[in-house]
Amino acid sequence: MHSRRQLNVCLLLLVLAALVLTNLTRFSEAQTTESYKVTLAIRVDQPRWVINRNIYGQFAEHLGRLIYDGIWVGEESPIPNTRGIRNDVVMALKELHVPVLRWPGGCFADEYHWRDGIGPRDKRPRRPNSSWGGVDTNAFGTHEFLDLCAMLGADPYINGNVGSGSPQEMMEWIEYMTSAADSDLANLRRRNGRDKPWNIPYFAVGNETWGCGGNMRPEYYADVYRHFATFIKNHSGNRIQRLAVGGYDENYNWTEVLMSQAAKQMDGLSLHYYTLPTGNWNEKGSATEFDEKGWHATLLRTLRMDEFIQKHGAIMDKYDPEKRVGLMVDEWGTWYDKEPGRDMGALYQQNTMRDAIVAAVNLNIFHKHADRVRMANIAQMINVLQAMLLTDKEKLVLTPTYHVFRMYRVHQGATMIPIDLSAPEYKLGDATVPSVSASASRDGEGRLHVSLVNLDPNRPAEISATLAGAGIKTVTGEVLTSAAMNAMNTFDQPNTVKPVPFKEYKLESSRLLVSIPPKSVVVLELR
Ligand code: AHR
Numbered sequence: 001m002h003s004r005r006q007l008n009v010c011l012l013l014l015v016l017a018a019l020v021l022t023n024l025t026r027f028s029e030a031q032t033t034e035s036y037k038v039t040l041a042i043r044v045d046q047p048r049w050v051i052n053r054n055i056y057g058q059f060a061e062h063l064g065r066l067i068y069d070g071i072w073v074g075e076e077s078p079i080p081n082t083r084g085i086r087n088d089v090v091m092a093l094k095e096l097h098v099p100v101l102r103w104p105g106g107c108f109a110d111e112y113h114w115r116d117g118i119g120p121r122d123k124r125p126r127r128p129n130s131s132w133g134g135v136d137t138n139a140f141g142t143h144e145f146l147d148l149c150a151m152l153g154a155d156p157y158i159n160g161n162v163g164s165g166s167p168q169e170m171m172e173w174i175e176y177m178t179s180a181a182d183s184d185l186a187n188l189r190r191r192n193g194r195d196k197p198w199n200i201p202y203f204a205v206g207n208e209t210w211g212c213g214g215n216m217r218p219e220y221y222a223d224v225y226r227h228f229a230t231f232i233k234n235h236s237g238n239r240i241q242r243l244a245v246g247g248y249d250e251n252y253n254w255t256e257v258l259m260s261q262a263a264k265q266m267d268g269l270s271l272h273y274y275t276l277p278t279g280n281w282n283e284k285g286s287a288t289e290f291d292e293k294g295w296h297a298t299l300l301r302t303l304r305m306d307e308f309i310q311k312h313g314a315i316m317d318k319y320d321p322e323k324r325v326g327l328m329v330d331e332w333g334t335w336y337d338k339e340p341g342r343d344m345g346a347l348y349q350q351n352t353m354r355d356a357i358v359a360a361v362n363l364n365i366f367h368k369h370a371d372r373v374r375m376a377n378i379a380q381m382i383n384v385l386q387a388m389l390l391t392d393k394e395k396l397v398l399t400p401t402y403h404v405f406r407m408y409r410v411h412q413g414a415t416m417i418p419i420d421l422s423a424p425e426y427k428l429g430d431a432t433v434p435s436v437s438a439s440a441s442r443d444g445e446g447r448l449h450v451s452l453v454n455l456d457p458n459r460p461a462e463i464s465a466t467l468a469g470a471g472i473k474t475v476t477g478e479v480l481t482s483a484a485m486n487a488m489n490t491f492d493q494p495n496t497v498k499p500v501p502f503k504e505y506k507l508e509s510s511r512l513l514v515s516i517p518p519k520s521v522v523v524l525e526l527r
Helices: 004-033 087-094 105-111 142-152 167-178 184-191 218-230 251-265 291-304 303-317 353-370 400-411
Strands: 036-043 057-061 099-103 155-160 204-206 241-245 269-275 326-334 373-378 389-392 395-398 415-417 419-422 425-428 432-436 436-442 448-454 461-468 475-481 506-507 511-516 520-524
Touching: 004 269, 036 436, 036 448, 057 326, 087 142, 087 389, 087 395, 099 142, 099 204, 142 155, 142 167, 155 167, 167 184, 167 218, 204 218, 204 448, 218 241, 218 251, 241 251, 241 326, 251 269, 251 303, 269 291, 269 303, 291 303, 291 353, 291 425, 291 432, 303 326, 303 353, 303 436, 326 353, 353 400, 353 436, 353 448, 353 520, 389 520, 400 436, 400 448, 400 475, 400 520, 419 436, 436 461, 448 461, 448 511, 511 520
Parallel strands: 036 461, 057 099, 057 373, 099 155, 155 204, 204 241, 241 269, 269 326, 326 373
Antiparallel strands: 036 419, 389 395, 415 436, 425 432, 436 448, 448 520, 461 511, 475 520, 506 511
């Protein structure tokens, strides 16, 4: 039996416990919005490798509404165009300084026969697109693609057909495009309206030959690669870099076999890695409907790019310590479930602030490994997967990912400056990612560019940066952020996520203090 006195004591203890708990909750709430304290040493006195511009490459496959609608509307279209190519799209993409454009696939490359896409358009065959559905009119072929590259000032990267093609077909396509001789194929090109040969610097021997490109074993493909690559000839001063199909994710054995069997015959080896919020191809997760768990899991998975590059790179180092062969990450980006009501094969997805963070984090990773990574092509340029642009008939929208590519273009061709970053972890449940990702480079005019990404959607970060070896007088910058994690640009509201000038910094002799908002990408220019 409890006495009244004991009961009172119990009640008092209960009240006290409740008070302590309430205060603890308040304290932890205050903690969740408190700034991260980050230190960043920018080693301006230790410049490293050049960040190859091609890391900012794009990819355009005959898939969904990328080529048809996204680029090609035809000369008769009411949508303003130049020789059939949308003017608004070209204008927007020119802002990105697209260095290189991969075409015609992807899986589609291994079913594409180049002769279908030359000559008078009304005579070109209509072929089923067996990879992605629908019928391809072949209105957009070699001449149209190379016209687009010229409009953008981008180098063409052509992906050859191994899966259903032959070395002869590949060899003849290259002759058609690049020969200045008085040969039948070069003359055919002239009759089709192009006198001067084109410069084709990159040519790949198949795509994903471990999957849609032929389901090959690496030992078999290594021989196929050597066979096909032999017939990639240089004509009339054109110099082609020959690229082999590489592995994906943790498929390290593929890299091992290709490097041991065929490294001498190649200039580059590809790597594909897609970011799925769940990591499950059957239920990838929504592009726009997600909570903080979906945000965090996506960033955790995208950060694996660093590990994959390091481990595939270490295998390449064994066979190629001079790093002559480039690692070409020629497919990367987010891949979500299809939107309700959309066509399964079209791979159309919206793009939010989460995609902007994914893009910035990956570009920082590529800078860090730019001694081996010589090219990267985000998948894909328009209306497909992690796109730069979305179109709907005559309308066009710039995605948050577009804005990151525009802000980051200052790093193209600049010299990578190493950094020492000490950032607390952004933890959710048992999983952690760094709260801040960063990279720095110095361009030809001596300007220093620092990119900072806050991965946490709730907490700001205060960054104290030292700049050994740099006398900085002026700072300017831009920031991309949003109120909601899933903020996006739509055809009705195209400017919800867009960069604005950034002012939250203080220059104190050799220290730069920067305060960046939650879920943000900041690019600073220091002079
Ligand atoms: O980018 C979409 C597809 O993903 C490509 O066609 C293929 O190479 C990859 O599996």
